[in-house]
Amino acid sequence: MQYYNSIIETIGNTPLVKLQRVTKGIKGTILAKVEYFNPGNSVKDRMAIRMVEDAEKDGTLRPGGTIIEGTSGNTGMGLALAAIAKGYKCIFTMADKQSQEKIDILRAVGAEVVVCPTNVLPDDPRSYYSVARKLNQDIPNSLYPNQYDNPSNAIAHYETTGPEIWQQTEGRITHFATGVGTGGTASGTSKYLKEQKAEVVTLGIDTYGSVFKKYKETGIFDEKEIFPYLTEGIGEDILPKNVDFDLIDHFIKVTDKDAAIMTRRLAREEGLFVGWSCGSAVHGALEYARQYLSDDDVMVIILPDHGTRYLNKIYNDTWMKDHGFLERTYATARDIVQQKNSHGALLTVRTDTKIDEAISLLNRESISQLPVVNAEQEVVGSLTDSVILHRLIENPEVRQHTVEEVMDKPFKFVALDSTVDTLSSLIDRENKALLVRDEANRVHIITQADLLAAMTS
Ligand SMILES: N[C@@H](CCSC[C@H](N)C(=O)O)C(=O)O
Secondary structure: OOOOOOHHHHOOOOOEEEOOOOOOOOOOEEEEEEHHHOOOOEOHHHHHHHHHHHHHHOOOOOOOOEEEEEOOOHHHHHHHHHHHHHOOEEEEEEEOOOOHHHHHHHHHOOOEEEEEOOOOOOOOOOOHHHHHHHHHHHOOOEEOOOOOOOHHHHHHHHHHHHHHHHHHOOOOOOEEEEEOOOOHHHHHHHHHHHHHOOOOEEEEEEEOOOOHHHHHHHOOOOHHHOOOOOOOOOOOOOOOOOOOOOOOOEEEEEOHHHHHHHHHHHHHHHOOOEOHHHHHHHHHHHHHHHHHOOOOOEEEEEEOEEHHHHOOOOOOHHHHHHOOOOOOOOOEHHHHHHHHOOOOOOOOEEOOOEHHHHHHHHHHHOOOEEEEEOOOOOEEEEEEHHHHHHHHHHOHHHHHOEHHHHOEOOOEEEOOOOEHHHHHHHOOOOOOEEEEEOOOOOEEEEEHHHHHHHHHO
16 A cells, blocks of 8 residues: 555655746746645745654654744644644744735644734734744743744755755756745755755845845845835845855845736746745746856746635735736727627718707717718717707707707817726817727727726726
């Protein structure tokens, strides 16, 4: 029989998948190490089990104990699986910026989750780091693994992620890229790879609002670099001991928006339904690759987690638009014409028609305006119910006048690609409607009612 004694035995040996489409025009072979194949759907399973087992060995975690960790969610999931397999309780502290899905998943596997404010300093007693430390002090027989400073974190990657990548690429890897949060994945994997081949270039993907890149380049912990950001699981406002700046050659910062857009592209263009920081890693790595990779180079990028954790954020179009990450697509004149399905001839009135007749036409068709055409069917004016009314009040005899005597200037012609916002800036009290010529040379009318419908549909 082939089986595992526990789900935690399935951790590791994740596949490398070649990126095909998002890498178009970029030289070299670019491979993604897809870490959602781990049982907790993230790369963090590797170090979570290692931290637990090392704590068991050194006696800091004893039977019946409670594991307490400050986490952005993924390490929590790895620890929760280890805890289930080994019979421990779990309490996780999380910043309130992390996705609700992560909190729900942790609770689903039996963990207690304490949500803490994001926008406080790390040493503020309310921060998720401080609350975890305090719980650890207060709860007897509890372990605070502290993934940020715990060497077992980087060791797990030195012993598993690094060797897997080395074997999978048959030693041909030239570049390694990964997001940096605790630094364990970046430092442990880079250490192993550089020991095999010193020339391997290692890239740490950072985010705006985090201290890493500036610290690497200047050696200064610059508090001005710190501000709240949305991307989850990478970047820091502290310097974790697991970030070994000597092992990470370059840091590249990626915006929340670029990361979100690339994550969605990975899902749609590569079939890789991955998490938000995966987009950061790929966007940042490709920025470097575009400039520096040559045909023989082999780059491996870590994709840390799964897309289910971000369904209500970056995979939700409304959320994306609300955060300015996805352009709102405005309807154009073309869309309005198509929606009206106005394939018939444009309803017009001739210059020599009597106003009485024109009024009947407006009433019959339940419309408020008409383009006026001459004998050659050229648009020479416009007639609106408000103008007729105005003129009738002044002189009831106007009923017997011709349209030509009453008409106003013609409605403006607009381009087919004009968007609703442009169209609405052109329609006002004076210009009650607009005209547009389609590709087949047919003229259509766009009224205020049409614009209203397009903006609200
Ligand atoms: N401060 C970061 C997260 C740091 S890394 C934590 C790790 N990925 C985890 O799963 O616990 C953030 O803003 O998300």
